[in-house]
Amino acid sequence: xxxxxxxxIGLGTMGAALALNIADNGFDVAVWNRxxxxxxxxxATAGDLAARITPTDTLEELVSALKSPRTIILMVPAGQAVDxxxxxxxxxxxxxxxxxxxxxxxxxxxxxxxxxxxxxxFLGIGVSGGEEGARFGPSIMGGGKRAxxxxxxxxxxxxxxKHKDAPCATWMGEExxxxxxxxxxxxxxxxxxxxxxxxxxxxxxxxxxxHGKIAETFAAWDKxxxxxxxxxxxxxxxxxxxxxxxxxxxxxxxxxAGQKGTGRWTVIxxxxxxxxxPAIEAAVxxxxxxxxxxxxxxxxxxxxxxxxxxxxxxxxxxxxxxxLIAGKILCYAQGFGMIAKASEAxxxxxxxxxxxxxxxxxxxxxxxxxxxxxxxxRDNADQNLMMAPKFANALKDTHGALxxxxxxxxxxxxxxxxxxxxxxxxxxMRTARGTANMIQGQRDFFxxxxxxxxxxxxGHHGPWGA
Ligand code: 6PG
Numbered sequence: 001x002x003x004x005x006x007x008x009i010g011l012g013t014m015g016a017a018l019a020l021n022i023a024d025n026g027f028d029v030a031v032w033n034r035x036x037x038x039x040x041x042x043x044a045t046a047g048d049l050a051a052r053i054t055p056t057d058t059l060e061e062l063v064s065a066l067k068s069p070r071t072i073i074l075m076v077p078a079g080q081a082v083d084x085x086x087x088x089x090x091x092x093x094x095x096x097x098x099x100x101x102x103x104x105x106x107x108x109x110x111x112x113x114x115x116x117x118x119x120x121x122f123l124g125i126g127v128s129g130g131e132e133g134a135r136f137g138p139s140i141m142g143g144g145k146r147a148x149x150x151x152x153x154x155x156x157x158x159x160x161x162k163h164k165d166a167p168c169a170t171w172m173g174e175e176x177x178x179x180x181x182x183x184x185x186x187x188x189x190x191x192x193x194x195x196x197x198x199x200x201x202x203x204x205x206x207x208x209x210x211h212g213k214i215a216e217t218f219a220a221w222d223k224x225x226x227x228x229x230x231x232x233x234x235x236x237x238x239x240x241x242x243x244x245x246x247x248x249x250x251x252x253x254x255x256x257a258g259q260k261g262t263g264r265w266t267v268i269x270x271x272x273x274x275x276x277x278p279a280i281e282a283a284v285x286x287x288x289x290x291x292x293x294x295x296x297x298x299x300x301x302x303x304x305x306x307x308x309x310x311x312x313x314x315x316x317x318x319x320x321x322x323x324l325i326a327g328k329i330l331c332y333a334q335g336f337g338m339i340a341k342a343s344e345a346x347x348x349x350x351x352x353x354x355x356x357x358x359x360x361x362x363x364x365x366x367x368x369x370x371x372x373x374x375x376x377x378r379d380n381a382d383q384n385l386m387m388a389p390k391f392a393n394a395l396k397d398t399h400g401a402l403x404x405x406x407x408x409x410x411x412x413x414x415x416x417x418x419x420x421x422x423x424x425x426x427x428x429m430r431t432a433r434g435t436a437n438m439i440q441g442q443r444d445f446f447x448x449x450x451x452x453x454x455x456x457x458x459g460h461h462g463p464w465g466a
Pocket of ligand 1 (some may be wrong): 104127128129130186189258259260261262263363364
């Protein structure tokens with residue numbers, strides 16, 4: 001008794017995988033689940049790792065199975081369940097014990113929980129990598145007091161993914177900083193996935209390629225600059241066949257995407273921060289729109305289906321690859337730009353290069369490009385990534401392809417919300433004199449809001465009359 005290194009509550013898919021990972025790395029872990037049968041089954045099927053796992057039937061048993069000061073990881077659904085679990089644990093814990101919320105919490109909730117925890121140590125950590133990551137090495141973004149992180153860093157770095165031996169587990173900052181960085185990760189995840197889906201749509205509908213060829217194309221791209229987990233799995237998804245019908249798997253999946261809400265939180269927060277992340281916003285909108293399936297079908301009946309098929313040789317697969325490279329750089333530039341804004345607004349000093357580093361392995365958006373992003377941010381953490389020499393050069397080479405793809409798609413009725421908003425962002429960011437002078441003129445006309453003049457001074461008004 002009282003000798004487990006760490007406790008874990010919540011043996012759902014992610015919690016069970018994380019508990020096995022902890023045991024696999026040589027730590028003794030005590031586990032508890034609301035349903036005792038789940039705890040028993042988990043222990044019974046843990047194989048060799050069972051010896052390092054203590055199943056417990058009650059919270060009291062869990063707490064007394066832990067070394068002091070105790071550390072308990074929560075892997076329960078985000079929201080009220082976390083508050084309920086903390087409330088149930090609190091009377092059983094001492095002040096120097098620690099609770100770690102490792103779910104996908106809204107960082108505002110984590111900010112609050114850190115305050116409510118008082119003397120109890122509380123960390124909010126973002127964990128990315130799905131079930132496989134949780135089992136064999138996730139990317140971990142920590143938030144809360146640095147001293148609390150240091151207390152458990154040996155366990156969290158041991159269980160994390162490694163990029164060339166460097167652990168992908170880093171303290172991001174105070175309060176909800178870890179969950180904030182995880183939310184932006186998920187926003188980027190949504191946009192990266194959406195851009196890939198858009199390019200898939202061009203291959204399927206614009207170029208009329210079959211799923212075998214599409215799978216082959218993603219597999220080929222996974223050997224080049226786009227090499228990433230999401231490109232890799234997209235190729236595998238495209239290659240799969242439905243065992244029931246022998247159809248390509250993608251043909252039997254309904255085209256309506258769900259979401260648990262992390263991408264939405266990112267977009268809402270971006271608006272509060274006035275951080276421009278249009279590609280991420282477009283990706284969230286695209287998911288919402290995808291769910292309006294009946295309305296889309298009614299629209300097709302009313303307006304007729306768009307032609308979608310592109311004239312022969314209009315776009316090559318190389319052009320598509322280049323367009324996706326440009327889109328991806330622009331999407332990540334937006335995500336990192338948002339992190340920089342939040343860092344200032346919340347006084348968190350978020351470590352941008354370290355964030356790129358922690359995303360290089362284990363997480364869903366892991367990619368080779370993130371290694372170059374880490375280097376660029378290490379050289380200059382204050383720059384917009386699209387202006388960093390390496391990415392500026394890549395954009396000079398690829399934005400023409402993005403333009404061609406967006407233009408052809410627009411002419412033939414293929415919707416590319418994320419790629420086209422990426423292009424609009426690029427064009428806006430390379431235009432020194434834009435059109436907001438008209439907005440300012442309008443605002444001053446109807447509301448006397450005042451404007452700055454190009455020849456100096458604020459608060460001027462136009463000669464609009466009474
Ligand atoms: C990760 C993922 C993960 C995500 C779920 C569901 O980093 O491992 O981002 O945390 O929350 O896969 O995401 P949606 O339901 O919002 O698509």
